[in-house]
Amino acid sequence: MTSLTPGLASSALDLLRLLQRNALTASELLAGLKRVGGMPSAEALSLSQTLNWLEVDSEGVLQPTPSGQRACGQSDYRLALRQVLLDYADIVAPEWLQNAINGRSRVLAFAGPGIAQILVEAEVATGTSDDVVEFWDMLASLARGYRDDRLLTIGRRGERLTIAHEKARTGASPRWVALDSNQDGYDVLSVKAADDPAPLCIEVKTSTVGVTGFMHISRKEWDHALVSANHAFHLWDLRTSSPQLAVIGVAEMAGHMPVDAGSGDWREVRVPFRTFTSLFSTVAS
Incomplete structure (x- = not known):
């Protein structure tokens, strides 16, 4: 056009x-x-x-x-x-x-x-008249909706990859928790291993710009990670046609988490994917 x-x-x-x-x-x-x-x-x-x-x-x-x-x-x-x-x-x-x-x-x-x-x-x-402000608010609302839709699509790709990876790794079918509710603090429920049925909670973070991207971890997600007996972060790099995965444990992620101080408490933190560059490896599709 x-x-x-x-x-x-x-x-x-x-x-x-x-x-x-x-x-x-x-x-x-x-x-x-x-x-x-x-x-x-x-x-x-x-x-x-x-x-x-x-x-x-x-x-x-x-x-x-x-x-x-x-x-x-x-x-x-x-x-x-x-x-x-x-x-x-x-x-x-x-x-x-x-x-x-x-x-x-x-x-x-x-x-x-x-x-x-x-x-x-x-x-x-x-200008700043009411009708002008209303126009820009409407345009910004469209932009946020488009951005949110795009980010959701990217996130779902990572979640699907985690489900496929976990099924191949354990032989069990993981539960796609985030599809039913985004209030649980994690995205996929798997098991520790093929011979260990202990629950494993997985939070999935996905980047289409490689390790130059950032993950956003909410306070709810981190609080859940701290109380989970078994928890992992799956970081997916989808920049190329061959997805790369880094599996990060709670202890490895803890060094990049903020702490509350004084009267302030944190709600979200941004962590660069490049922090874990050495842990990424290609996953067979």
């Missing part, structure tokens, strides 16, 4: 309004109207389809969806552009979206000239 620009956004909105007034199929539109609002009609149609603004009825006629009607039905151009950006962020999840978590200036710096100009024309590049 062509990069999003103010001109393309405006043309897509014009296309929606055109289709509200005229019954056209995609082929009729492209054959009879080469440009919409100064942009090629094919590009305006492509953006509208990407953002789920259009649907096709039983006769092949293009019709705006409810989200398309919401976008083109805004009371003024500024609000319409804001809706375009929110829909684009939600559907496309562009790389610049993650900057919204860190504030407006980061988005303006890294989103590129097209998006930056849309933000200017939408009158959200500056």
Whole structure:
């Protein structure tokens, strides 16, 4: 899809309004109207389809969806552009979206000239009025949701690898605890060995950027590790197609844990994967 620009956004909105007034199929539109609002009609149609603004009825006629009607039905151009950006962020999840978590200036710096100009024309590049703040809060919320979904997907990959590894190591089928509840303080329940059925609790941490990544250990996870008779941390490096695993015991991890002091108590700690570089080894898939 062509990069999003103010001109393309405006043309897509014009296309929606055109289709509200005229019954056209995609082929009729492209054959009879080469440009919409100064942009090629094919590009305006492509953006509208990407953002789920259009649907096709039983006769092949293009019709705006409810989200398309919401976008083109805004009371003024500024609000319409804001809706375009929110829909684009939600559907496309562009790389610049993650900057919204860190504030407006980061988005303006890294989103590129097209998006930056849309933000200017939408009158959200500056100002602190309630509607401007609401827009940035909504964009940040989308970014957090996308980040959380991405991290969950990465975490699940590591958990699946641990389950497969433990089944191969012990011959027993581990229980995927984190799938049922994330409140237990660990992710997988296995056994110590093929000839030792004692429970082994495993907390899984996964990195797709290799040992340059970090693991985050919560107070609940560490407290559970301290009271468990048998506990291990599985660190998965998924940077390459051949997963690498480091199995870390509680004693090895303890040297990197904080302690409460005075009136303060810790809730989460970040530990670099590179701390345990020498313990990683490739695991056969």
